[in-house]
Structure formats: structure tokens, C-alpha cells
Amino acid sequence: MSICELRDATKTYGSGAAAVHALDKVSLAFEPGEFTAISGPSGSGKTTLLNLVGLLDVPTSGSVSITGQAAGGLGSRALARLRAENIGFVFQSFNLVPVLTATENVEMALHLAGTSGDRRKLAQETLAAVGLGEMLKRKPAELSGGQQQRVAVARALVKKPAVVIADEPTANLDSTTGSQILDLMREMNDQRKATFIFSTHDPMVMARARRVIALHDGQVAGDEVREPAADGSGGA
Ligand SMILES: Nc1ncnc2c1ncn2[C@@H]1O[C@H](COP(=O)(O)OP(=O)(O)OP(=O)(O)O)[C@@H](O)[C@H]1O
Numbered sequence: 001m002s003i004c005e006l007r008d009a010t011k012t013y014g015s016g017a018a019a020v021h022a023l024d025k026v027s028l029a030f031e032p033g034e035f036t037a038i039s040g041p042s043g044s045g046k047t048t049l050l051n052l053v054g055l056l057d058v059p060t061s062g063s064v065s066i067t068g069q070a071a072g073g074l075g076s077r078a079l080a081r082l083r084a085e086n087i088g089f090v091f092q093s094f095n096l097v098p099v100l101t102a103t104e105n106v107e108m109a110l111h112l113a114g115t116s117g118d119r120r121k122l123a124q125e126t127l128a129a130v131g132l133g134e135m136l137k138r139k140p141a142e143l144s145g146g147q148q149q150r151v152a153v154a155r156a157l158v159k160k161p162a163v164v165i166a167d168e169p170t171a172n173l174d175s176t177t178g179s180q181i182l183d184l185m186r187e188m189n190d191q192r193k194a195t196f197i198f199s200t201h202d203p204m205v206m207a208r209a210r211r212v213i214a215l216h217d218g219q220v221a222g223d224e225v226r227e228p229a230a231d232g233s234g235g236a
């Protein structure tokens, strides 16, 4: 079963002569263990696509489903729950809570997902896995950009979501640090079989993807699988 599926998903902003078709009848299926880049020029619909996959937005027409559950027709609370349980996000600008420590930022994701058990320990273990075992008590302002993005990756992964969505995760980092974040994401894909879908303009980032989907004017202009998914068996 696909982890996420879009069928004829269209997103239109505005109406009449001013209408912008940000996405135009896009049908795509994502499988467990994918490490997929969404490429395309500015305005081609990358963020719109990720927002639909991440259940942050709903299509104007067509359907979106996550782990076989159709998102259409769900109320905002049900949608929020589906999102909290199944999707992790990494943002371009990190989006950590400034007054919370690294550990607390990661723990918060478990709290929102309603995860029981020792949340603190799980948060600390996940931070150690992304190389921040020594920085558990630091607040975002006490961390470099790359370290903040590592916290964000830990926060996205800690609840073992079906899929991690990242909209230009390296765009605010210098190329060396961006490359390290990509290595980390790929390591988490290889080792934990975590599924990643990320957008990028950066050829270096695209080169590391297992699959590259190219958008152009809101349509799929290319879809190339270069390597099989880390885990096609659905064990994540
Ligand atoms: N809230 C909105 N209202 C109106 N138009 C929008 C809105 N959001 C996006 N659009 C339009 O939809 C199209 C796709 O935008 P989107 O943000 O998905 O592109 P993108 O590929 O992510 O671009 P970038 O690389 O610059 O981030 C663009 O033409 C954009 O202007």
C-alpha cells in the first residue's frame, strides 16, 4: 500500500481570469522508504504539493490519502490528528520553539501525537541519533543553523511518522552544512527506513535522492526512480 497518494489533485488560487492553477491534476503515489526530491522552478508548485501531502492544505479538487485513509471530508480536528500521527515536518527556517530546549522541542512532537511512554528518554535518544547528544539542554538561539536543523530532523522523526515532509530543508544553510543535513536525512532513511519527501532547487540535494519528481507549471514533468526505496516492505 502506498504511504501517500494524490489522485487528480488540483489546487487553484483565486477565480475567473485571475485564477492560478498551482497544481493541475497531479496523480502520484509514494511508497514506504522513499527518499524523494521534488524539483522545479520557482512557482512550479513544490510547496503546494508538499502542503497537500502533509495535510496542511486541501485540494480544490481530486483526493489525497495518507496510509490508505482519505483526507477529504475530514474536519479540521480529525485532519490535525491524522497529521500529528503520520507526518513529520522539517521547514526551511527550522521553526523551533525558542523558549524550549532541544529536548523539549522534540518531546513536544510526541506530546502532540499523543505518544505515551517515556517521552523524554525517546527525545534524548533521537537527538543523540542526529549527533546532538551533548546539546540536549540548549535552546535554539544557542545552536548553529545546522544544529537547529538537526533538532528539527529529530523532532520530525521521533514519533516514527509514515512520512517526513521537508520544504527546502537546506535552503537557509551554507552548502557544507546543507550537505551534512542531507547526509543525516539519508542516513535516517537507510537505517530507520524513514520516508522522506523534500523539495529543493539544489542539484547537490537532487543528486542524493532515490527518486526525483520534476514539476513544471503545476504538472508532473518528470518522475525518475534512480534507486529502490530503503524499505519497500512497509515496515516503517
Ligand atoms: N496563497 C496563495 N495565493 C495565491 N497564489 C498562490 C498562493 N500560494 C501559492 N500561489 C501560487 O501558486 C503557484 C505555485 O506556488 P508554490 O509556492 O507551490 O511554488 P514553489 O514551486 O514552491 O516555488 P518556490 O520555489 O519559489 O518556493 C505560484 O504561481 C504561486 O504564486
Ligand SMILES: [Mg+2]
Pocket: 046, 047, 048, 167
Ligand atoms: Mg516553495
